[in-house]
Amino acid sequence: MSPFEITGLMFASMLLLMATGLPVAFCLGSVGVLSALFLWGTASLNVLYFSVLNIMNNFVLIAVPLFVFMGYVLHESGIANDLFDAVHLWMGRLRGGLGIGTVAICAIMAAMVGVSGAATISMGVIAVPAMLERKYNKDIAIGLVQAGGALGFLIPPSMMMIMYAFVSGESVGRLFAGGVVPGVILAVLYMIYVGVRCHLQPQLGPAISDNERASWGEKVSSLKGLILPGMLIMAVLGCIFFGVTSPTEAAAVGATGALACAAIRKALTWKMLMETAQKTLNVAGFTALIIIGAIVFSKVYTGLGATAMIKSAIVGLDMSPWIILIVMQLSFFVLGMFLDDLAILFLCMPIFLPIIKALGFDPVWFAIMYVVNMQMAYITPPYGINLFYMKAVAPKGVSMGDIYRSVIPFVVIQLAALILFMIFPKLITWLPDLLFG
Template identity: 40%
Template sequence: MLLSVIGAIILGFPIAFALAGVATLYGLALIGPFVGNIFMLRLFQVLQDYILIAIPLFVFMGVVIEQTGIASQLYRTVLEWVGHIRGGLAIATVLAATIFAAATGVVGASVVAIGILALPQMLKYGYSKPLTTGVICAGGALGILIPPSIMLVVYGPTAGVSIGALFLAAIPAGLLLSGLYVLYVSLLCHLRPEEGPAYKGEPIPWTKKITDAAVSILPVGLLILAVLGSIFFGLAAPTEAAALGAFGSLLLALVYKKLTLRSLFEAAYRAVRISAMVYMVLIGAGFLSAIFVRLRGGDAVAHLVAGLDLPTWAVILVMLAVVFILGMFVDWIGIVMITVPLFIPIAKALGLDLLWFSMLLIVTMQTSFLTPPFAYTIFYLKGIAPPEVTTWDIYRGVVPFILLQLLGVILIGFFPEIVLWLPKILGLWS
């Protein structure tokens, strides 16, 4: 079944129809017409899941924020603070993308918004094309990890792990990756100054820096605090917090004088399209999972792995390798729906901490946005890049950041408290 799904995706079928189609064929062949009842039950489970309502709300929040022009103000403000050092434009891009990721939770919005702002600036001041494209892709990909993240909202119910605990664990994980990116850029540009020369702009008074930070970063920070804080302190469920975030994004748009009927319609339309795509994949994956479980596939995989007689660390490496390889061909939704129902029972059988193991999977899964040939960030950036920036430039640019992501996985693997300390302190994980 797994090979059939991957084959269908490689042949060009949309992932939702690949999942549902394979489930239908195997279901009819091995179960019979009764499979229709199984599909209807699973369909209602997905559509009645209260937590999943957070998906269209978070998407709407991200789209509205993208349209307000907050990203451009964020970038300019961060550039004022760090642009004067070597690699400052690239570091500003990573930092702005990190803040923007926490406000949107949508990779496409982050890559496009940051790319439109940062790409011309870095090329203008002589930054190498691989470094320029790499930091934009890697920074934009943080949008799927740093809360509020759609990936975490989908992953939580699938794995049976609290979304609040995942949000808390993902904050230090995302900041770890962001810090690794900044450290890499700084070292590279000091060792090879031609990669990222210092930005030679006019000196900016401290009063302007502080004022710009208050105008551009503070409102976004308050919105993030309202969304995440309401979840962490038990004031709201993730779905209610998503509604609060969507409402807050409209207030921001109103304050920035960007809220019009046309912009509101476009934001709603884009949010509906993206959410419908996510729901179609969830429904298709639900069908496949139902058939797989009905045919005792999960038990077979668990017995197979248990029978390998490998040490625990080797089993973890095998599972992470599967996720990494799938990331080259399948998007994150497909990876979640294909691997999580198989791997979580194995992790339980091995006695692993599910939150720690989940973060290993999620950070590894994030590499799917950078690993060729099917890397969404590369496609997004290529769509807005000038002709002189080739796909090969982008491929070369993302390789160091893929390695940095894997280094992040290793650090989380050896030091679980990186992701566990915050959920434990706030009592969402024991």
């Protein structure tokens, strides 16, 4: 069998196993190990073992559990409640104001947490019931929280970007800088959509009643809840962007700072510390299993020479590089409906990155477009993770059909933004070039 045929058989076997409900990490790992045994015998297991060991010892990966821990500590310390209270006081009198403010909170939480689930769950528990209670349209209320939660992929510090840097060898700092402007643009587009639609159709997002409106003194007082998270965000990103520390060391600064914030708020208890440590271990362990499975799988088809053959075949085609780029983006979108973002990263990037570089495209620009695609994957039926997060915390009366329907406008916005970033690469590359040259 040719390398192409073996690689196709491996992917087909993986998808077949996934259809049985087996976790993706075990689907990848088992197909990779069995393929290696079939192709090269038991000696190949030693090669796979040392490959995994070498990669898992990478210093960059230490940032993942540290940033996750930081996010969970901030989440458990009640900062999300303070943020929503401030938004309620400042934005509630506008049509759609609570929705617009909730998107802003999701963006702030993305800059504090770096993962999608925390903002989606927090705002699903806090903001969705509050908006529904004030007669907000159900689709807008749950849709904007899911889309806003996915900003954690794009706004630094992003776990996805750390993993991308680990796979590609790109600078974490450049990737973080590349995500800032697109993240802000997407958040603003969500806000504009909610604001315009609620202005044209006031019944979809009515303003709060007169007796709920706050005085200027109450509004100013509510801003104190922004001080601690604002200082922590600036400390972490400032350490990275200005070269004070490496991203991994900045993650340690963030974790320590989050503990300090919790202590100042008198929320740092032994019980909270144990719960956040357990949640961090669960997320980090799950991530490590996917990485190991994907490494084993990708090492086999790389060892077959399939990666080099695909690169040579595609680069040698008499086809516009832009067509090849668009096909890659479409493949990310389709795979994102069924596969975990990390699995897509480890399976596709060994093939796609050499092609992108050979075609002369900016690798940071390509990376951010991949991350935007993974944002869409997290809210795209049937298997978008944020859809299930929302179902887990949504009030009674919110069906899975409601959740699926609610994300459609936001997927369209994300797709429009992706096209915008493709047409105007400087939206992504301007800040990295400014900060890092």
